[in-house]
Amino acid sequence: MTDVVLASNDAPTPATRSVTARALSILGVFSMERPSMTLSEISRATGLPVATVYRLAGELEEGRFLDRDEDGRYSLGLYLWEMGMLTPVHGRLREIAMPFLLNLQYTCRETVQLAVIDGVDAIYIEKLSMVESAPVQSRIGARIPLHATGVGKALLAFSDPTFVDTVLGMPLTRYTDDTTTSRHVLAKHLAQVVEDGFARSRQEYLIGSTSIAAPVLVNGVVKASIGIVNYEDTDLDEWAPALLHASKALGTRLEELRWGTKEEKK
């Protein structure tokens, strides 16, 4: 168990954190790997005394930020999910995008993904796969590199030049033999993406994964990208017109709704 404590303890020393920060740090210890935890597990993971965890977890449970099951195990609560649905970029965008993603999925019957930029990564905010779809390794909420994925390159190619320079100035991690790690070559690829209107990626991040992706532009600014991914080595170019149609239609819809502005329509 000690390794878990070490792994999760990258925060400032517990005693120097404010009460609020300590309460919030309790929420931060839950993960895909550990979706539910006992008081003593939370205590070990946060470095906070059990008594403190007991009191703060009680407050968080009262506020529906934590749920507790019959065995006394805590998990993240409904209220967090409800608030997550209200986050403009992720919750709201996902909801507005869904019909467009669904129609695209109908057309191509491949896995369809929606991604946005967060920091210098892309992050998946939706993934539509059917029961019979090839197993998809992307998880909603997962971070993926901008330079080595279809959705990432579609986002990057249409980004502000200053941002592109920043990303090109960072080390371009090699994930497979086909990852572009040369800044110069990547810049040429991105110019081609702008010319084509969509990006292609063939096992640049995961072996065997092929994708195409197009940017979602809102008043000329890239806000998201939509990708079609397959885990056989299929040429996906035949779906490019449907992809471009979906990404343009979503951009237009977001403009109509004035999405992300204070005048946003519901």
Place this chain on the structure above:
Amino acid sequence: MTDVVLASNDAPTPATRSVTARALSILGVFSMERPSMTLSEISRATGLPVATVYRLAGELEEGRFLDRDEDGRYSLGLYLWEMGMLTPVHGRLREIAMPFLLNLQYTCRETVQLAVIDGVDAIYIEKLSMVESAPVQSRIGARIPLHATGVGKALLAFSDPTFVDTVLGMPLTRYTDDTTTSRHVLAKHLAQVVEDGFARSRQEYLIGSTSIAAPVLVNGVVKASIGIVNYEDTDLDEWAPALLHASKALGTRLEELRWGTKEEKK
């Protein structure tokens, strides 16, 4: 910092309790109607002084619980969305259910919904509509009555008898002329739902809305329901076999994954 050394059976000091509660109350003021707010708007909505809001919002922003745009307006942050995706009932269930919902949507081409019980309400956790679907009035996260909707009746009919008695003992709100408000008649309806294996609802909650819905049973316990809804007065019974197939397949999948238990597989 004295709270750190409190014994677990000590009452929390009012001062520290209120710090956490005040920070959490800031997150609670955002809504669909007000997805972004200025400091002074938050101050008015919470009743906290601007200086307090300023300090707590800063901590919440640092923890990525709040985002702030160029105009200084706050909105709920990415981290809340990420944590919401980790909530067992809502985030995880939704992700596991998606392929089954999608296949059902493919078959019937009507709007497909996923709902769970929360308290004495049903709550929508997913909704799949196509671009050309009839406008759907349900919103993800919205609460709906158990006694007057398809997904609600499917959840209620298969619930623990004690819980059913509780709901039947509450006032059954009338929403339309077709809402069942008699406890006795509703009990007979629920028995019919169990016999048929699925629920029907025809404008019992919203005029013009028709739905069928089936329970998702996990080891014999109802955990969710899947509904098909239409806003024309269409007979949806032709989709009942596909609906039952989807709800059974999802239940089996959740059993396989040991969903919601500490042994859950990822």
